Amino acid sequence: MYTFSSKLKTLSFALMIIGFLGVAYGFLSTPSTVEDVKVMMQDSHDSHGAEASNHEVIADAHATADAHDAEHSDDSHAEHVLHLLKNKPWSALYVALFFFFMISLATLAFYAIQHASQAGWPVVLFRVMEAITGYLPVGGVLLFVFFVLSSLHLNHLFVWMDPEVVAHDELIQNKAGYLNVPFFLIRAAIYIAGWIVYRQYARKLTLAQDNASDLKNYYKLFKSSAAFLVFFLVTESMMSWDWIMSLDPHWFSTLFGWYIFASMIVSAITTIALVSIYLKGKGYLEFVNNSHLHDLAKFMFGFSVFWTYLWFSQFMLIWYANIPEEVTYFATRFNDYKIPFLGMLVLNFLFPLLVLMNSDYKRVPWFIVTTGIVILIGHYIDIYVMIMPATVGDQWFIGISEISSVLLVLGIFIYVVFTTLTKAPLLAKGSPFLKESEHFHY
Amino acid sequence: MSNKVVQAMYNDDDILMDAVKETRAANHHIEEVYTPFPVHGLDKAMGLKGTRLAITAFMYGCVGFSFAVWMMNYMMIEQWPQDIGGKPSMSFFLNMPAFVPIMFELSVFFAAHLMVITFYMRSRLWPFKEAENPDPRTTDDMFVMEVAVEGDEAALVSFLEKTGTVEIKVTEKH
Numbered sequence: 371m372y373t374f375s376s377k378l379k380t381l382s383f384a385l386m387i388i389g390f391l392g393v394a395y396g397f398l399s400t401p402s403t404v405e406d407v408k409v410m411m412q413d414s415h416d417s418h419g420a421e422a423s424n425h426e427v428i429a430d431a432h433a434t435a436d437a438h439d440a441e442h443s444d445d446s447h448a449e450h451v452l453h454l455l456k457n458k459p460w461s462a463l464y465v466a467l468f469f470f471f472m473i474s475l476a477t478l479a480f481y482a483i484q485h486a487s488q489a490g491w492p493v494v495l496f497r498v499m500e501a502i503t504g505y506l507p508v509g510g511v512l513l514f515v516f517f518v519l520s521s522l523h524l525n526h527l528f529v530w531m532d533p534e535v536v537a538h539d540e541l542i543q544n545k546a547g548y549l550n551v552p553f554f555l556i557r558a559a560i561y562i563a564g565w566i567v568y569r570q571y572a573r574k575l576t577l578a579q580d581n582a583s584d585l586k587n588y589y590k591l592f593k594s595s596a597a598f599l600v601f602f603l604v605t606e607s608m609m610s611w612d613w614i615m616s617l618d619p620h621w622f623s624t625l626f627g628w629y630i631f632a633s634m635i636v637s638a639i640t641t642i643a644l645v646s647i648y649l650k651g652k653g654y655l656e657f658v659n660n661s662h663l664h665d666l667a668k669f670m671f672g673f674s675v676f677w678t679y680l681w682f683s684q685f686m687l688i689w690y691a692n693i694p695e696e697v698t699y700f701a702t703r704f705n706d707y708k709i710p711f712l713g714m715l716v717l718n719f720l721f722p723l724l725v726l727m728n729s730d731y732k733r734v735p736w737f738i739v740t741t742g743i744v745i746l747i748g749h750y751i752d753i754y755v756m757i758m759p760a761t762v763g764d765q766w767f768i769g770i771s772e773i774s775s776v777l778l779v780l781g782i783f784i785y786v787v788f789t790t791l792t793k794a795p796l797l798a799k800g801s802p803f804l805k806e807s808e809h810f811h812y
Numbered sequence: 813m814s815n816k817v818v819q820a821m822y823n824d825d826d827i828l829m830d831a832v833k834e835t836r837a838a839n840h841h842i843e844e845v846y847t848p849f850p851v852h853g854l855d856k857a858m859g860l861k862g863t864r865l866a867i868t869a870f871m872y873g874c875v876g877f878s879f880a881v882w883m884m885n886y887m888m889i890e891q892w893p894q895d896i897g898g899k900p901s902m903s904f905f906l907n908m909p910a911f912v913p914i915m916f917e918l919s920v921f922f923a924a925h926l927m928v929i930t931f932y933m934r935s936r937l938w939p940f941k942e943a944e945n946p947d948p949r950t951t952d953d954m955f956v957m958e959v960a961v962e963g964d965e966a967a968l969v970s971f972l973e974k975t976g977t978v979e980i981k982v983t984e985k986h
Contacts, residue, residue: 686909692898727870 385781392774396459460525466775471509476638485595493807504790510562579800617760636673667732717748816961821979831975846950869927876922
């Protein structure tokens with residue numbers, strides 16, 4: 371049995387408290403009126419003149435193009451900036467909530483794949499995966515609460531939730547059959563509930579299998595995993611439209627669901643590897659050898675390349691055809707988010723590609739940990755670049771709000787995951803593939 | 813020194829593995845082992861060094877990548893930067909996404925083919941090459957371990973007879 375070390379517990383509480391304070395500061399320091407924004411913009415104009423005046427020219431041109439009265443252009447611009455700034459702490463929280471939730475969710479998908487494919491090697495890691503999916507109910511509830519708050523107009527992340535915006539926007543009106551608040555919440559509830567139900571059911575079955583004399587639970591687990599994977603593929607795809615693509619309701623992409631999935635699964639496998647290495651370092655997983663780590667590292671490598679493949683396929687098809695209604699998505703990202711947008715390619719592709727290519731390196735824990743941390747940061751930025759341009763536009767900055775949101779959710783994640791680990795023995799000893807997994811070597 | 817070798821024949825890969833380990837432990841030099849199929853772990857038991865083929869493949873891949881970059885840059889950007897459907901042919905970077913499929917394929921092409929050719933050259937395989945197996949049965953169901961004769965031939969033969977061999981033969985090295 372695992373005992374939650376008091377150090378780690380203190381760390382998780384510290385992360386939660388620091389994170390909470392930072393998030394609260396982020397909300398409190400948001401300007402609340404147009405006048406505040408004007409003062410703020412005036413300050414920044416004074417401090418860096420040339421850049422700011424350039425900005426103003428663009429803003430003016432923008433306002434004129436929108437056929438606004440030239441005299442009011444400054445006002446409307448300030449109001450626009452105010453909306454973006456108000457969204458900033460909300461978006462920061464949303465990115466962090468989604469990021470950790472997707473790690474947990476994709477771990478569940480990976481777990482189900484291992485059961486459905488009757489893989490021999492990962493049996494010794496099942497309890498680690500189950501612990502990571504232990505965050506699923508908590509994260510699911512947090513996300514759902516976030517969606518309810520959004521639909522109550524406490525923030526403006528999802529512009530199609532705003533009846534005033536929809537009234538002036540025919541494109542969104544045409545999508546209202548799908549993008550409307552009640553249906554959105556019902557869908558979210560169905561996805562989250564479905565995922566949690568499988569998670570709890572699978573956990574119950576493996577625990578029951580530990581002390582069973584026959585394989586009845588194992589067969590049930592096999593069947594439910596296969597069924598879950600079908601459910602997951604459909605709901606994951608729809609989830610990506612609902613929760614991320616609908617932030618840009620004028621834009622659409624067909625491989626978006628897969629792209630999100632690739633990001634999810636590589637982060638999830640990385641997290642499994644990191645937690646396993648941590649536990650092995652503490653002496654809790656003596657049955658995990660470096661061949662298991664090698665396999666996880668191969669998955670990290672392979673899915674990093676898979677992510678890049680989907681990222682590039684989406685980008686290149688849109689760049690090549692350059693159809694205005696699609697290309698704005700990448701135009702805003704390329705103009706306003708150049709460093710994170712291109713930087714994540716280095717973190718998510720180039721770095722894992724070069725570091726994890728060598729077979730020997732894939733067996734060395736500190737190589738896996740280093741690459742793992744880089745991959746997780748890279749995929750945080752990936753989600754960041756998906757969400758932020760739609761909600762805060764060019765007002766983005768990775769500052770107190772963003773970092774403390776991550777710390778807050780990371781604290782909750784660590785607390786929940788390691789608490790779940792203490793609830794069951796670390797070896798799923800009922801699995802018929804246990805011997806094979808214990809003797810697994812590559 | 814004589815050129816003689818002892819060819820000990822086995823009919824089971826597990827017995828062969830044990831024989832290889834015993835022979836190595838007794839400090840006899842194993843010249844070669846002929847098997848009809850890959851025996852898992854045989855290379856480790858024989859103490860063979862790991863292959864460096866993967867490293868050559870990586871380098872060939874880099875060559876292919878560089879070749880693709882050079883070729884596309886020369887043809888599309890430097891030599892005749894024509895406006896084709898509005899693609900930005902002003903610099904390599906601006907038009908890079910369009911070149912990526914070719915860069916990828918050429919990397920794979922070079923890595924794969926040059927590595928295979930390297931493999932053929934290193935393992936001396938080509939059409940019309942004369943087969944080297946000492947006994948045609950080694951391609952079907954028999955395993956042959958070839959041990960160099962150094963010193964006492966009779967002692968070596970009697971040692972090998974105890975390793976589970978089904979047939980033993982002393983020949984001049986071909």
